[in-house]
Amino acid sequence: MYLCARRDCVDLGLGMEDGEIPNDKVTASSEQSANTPATNGRLKYTSGSSWCAGTGDTNPYLQIDLQTLHIICAVSTQGNSQADQWVKDYKLQLSTDGTTWTDYKEAGQVKV
Numbered sequence: 001m002y003l004c005a006r007r008d009c010v011d012l013g014l015g016m017e018d019g020e021i022p023n024d025k026v027t028a029s030s031e032q033s034a035n036t037p038a039t040n041g042r043l044k045y046t047s048g049s050s051w052c053a054g055t056g057d058t059n060p061y062l063q064i065d066l067q068t069l070h071i072i073c074a075v076s077t078q079g080n081s082q083a084d085q086w087v088k089d090y091k092l093q094l095s096t097d098g099t100t101w102t103d104y105k106e107a108g109q110v111k112v
Contacts, residue, residue, distance in 0.1 A: 014066060016064060029054075036051055
């Protein structure tokens, strides 16, 4: 996932690709195995398997703690570079406290 901040209409990466966001700020609802941790969900990660939720996880999510408030203007995702695996649908939720979450909406509808 690639998150960016809008500053004068310029998109700036927030650290999911370059590692500026520390691994302990990247968590997930579950992991399929020790080989598919949440930190493998970084954009352009190609060193092994991607993040995969556990097979019994009915509400999988990848959570990124940006540590400071940002205006998000774009999100990028990618599939597994070594297998035919990718997320087809997702929704973005935002929180300022890590407890209360708000769905991202466009025209009043949850964007999926």
